[in-house]
Amino acid sequence: MFDVYKIRKDFPILSREVNGKPLVYFDNAATSQTPQAVIDTIVDYYSNYNANIHRGVHYLSQEATDVYEEARKKIRKHFNAARLHEIIFTSGTTHSINLVATGFSSILKKGDEIIVSALEHHSNIVPWQMLCERTGAILKVIPMNEEGALEMDAYDALLSEKTKLVFTNHVSNALGTVNPIKQIIDKAHAVGAAVLIDGAQSCPHIKPDVQELDVDFYVASAHKMCGPTGVGMLYGKEEWLNKLPPYQGGGEMIAEVTFEKTTYADLPHKFEAGTPNICGGIAFGAAIDYMNAIGFDTIAAYEDELLKYGTEKLLEIEGLKIYGTTENKTSVISFNIEGIHPYDIGTIVDKLGIAVRTGHHCAQPIMDYYKIPGTVRASFSFYNTKEEIDALVEAVRKAKMMLS
Known part of the structure; x- marks a missing residue:
């Protein structure tokens, strides 16, 4: 009970x-509030095994790496991603969206069309406007009605062979509307377009199955799900993540660096430059455990x-x-x-x-x-x-x- x-x-x-x-x-x-179990996880990290991950041979580094990567496994299981390396740690939903939008700068060309919904948070509007400015792509909008629902007939009319990307939120942060994202995804795929779903507002209430949805990208923030601020995740299908170039350059995302040429690391590290929010990632996993227990x-x-x-x-x-x-x-x-x-x-x-x-x-x-x-x-x-x-x-x- x-x-x-x-x-x-x-x-x-x-x-x-x-x-x-x-x-x-x-x-x-x-932002949601944080349960004691997650607070304890944060305190435990900084009290007992605070160390940089992936690169150290000493005990604390290996311990922190193991717990951090265990959190990635929890997130993969929660969202039912097919592969562990399809889960990318980010600083949150906004970071995740910008990562994808920047990556598509090398894919889109002038005259391509991308579609956004009228119900979006600014973080799922502005990066795509910036993408259009860089590439010459055209932004189109699915209109809404008085009830706060999307006009799906209008969406059908917007789709064409020129459509390369569709992005919408799963749930409107302003109105609470749950969008018919499975229908949106299937229709986009029918014309060969990729789909990004902003799950920031859905994930506190709904447990998305990215394989069942067949979504190309799904993004979320821990702080909406009883976790800490400053950490989130990007799910991307392996084929798409391999197509996109790295978002940032630096440590961790490289395989080999010389002054003549740099080769990039495999997924997921290709998109995880620099020292991550280690404690945040671990606490994200703890928050998912807490909510799933309920x-x-x-x-x-x-x-x-x-x-x-x-x-x-x-x-x-x-x-x-x-x-x-x-x-x-x-x-x-x-x-x-x-x-x-x-x-x-x-x-x-x-x-x-x-x-x-x-x-x-x-x-x-x-x-x-x-x-x-x-x-x-x-x-x-x-x-x-x-x-x-x-x-x-x-x-x-x-x-x-x-x-x-």
Whole structure:
């Protein structure tokens, strides 16, 4: 049986107060909180076997290397990659996307087309715009509708033999919409295009199977999944990773260096220049262990319960509108109250100890579509409770009363 109150004891930060009130943390889409098991892993690394990896013959280096590579195995198993070297450690989702976008600079040519969705985070828009500037490729956009879902008929019309790349998020960070990525991938492959999926917002709620999806690239960040900041992963099919040139030059990514010529290391090290975030990678593995011990089906069922409860309670507030109303969504509620700026609501709610996110959530095109400056976003995790949602609703009521 899932016991949220027992789970909450795993997260030290949830017992603190903010502004004299018990902390209610509803900014999980920005970053999740960290359980004690992951914190202990970080402390253990720096206390007992802190050393550089792969290059040392001494005991600590070998120990750190073994634990770091064990974390790679955990990530490979979690995402069901076919090969261990298809998992590349990065500093996070943004780094992963930029690695692929930079690599495609040597593949795309003027007039090629690449497709992005209207629901993207800026990190899955800007690198591709930069790629188009470098190569002369053309960026096209899958439009969205009022509910916050992609217009799939329009996607069909955009696809052609000129399409070389398609990229979309699995889940919208601003609205919580779960995109039909299997359909998107299959249609792209039918015209010979590669696909990158931004999994930053899906991985805290969904356990993706990259082989079942048949996706070419899938990216994620540890800090959305109960892990530390500054580390993430890029999954890439072996054939694609071999086609792309190295993203950075330096130590670790080389096989041999002379002043006349350098040859590059095999995967995955070809893309892992320099000393990595060793502790972060190890802690990423620990976070995956922690979440899998709870179970992603269990997590999804409980978070869906929170989503339904929060939606129902917030809609009882007169003048409140929710953005992102598709049936298939994760536990994110973006809302505004008529006539009140979202920043003002967020500021008052914070004084009552409740952390929400306000603004355009690095998804400005979505806000432009709705013709709004931004939203208040409450994003729930499996360690949140209905009582906390009640506190949010009461705080929003107070804010409305004060600001109306």
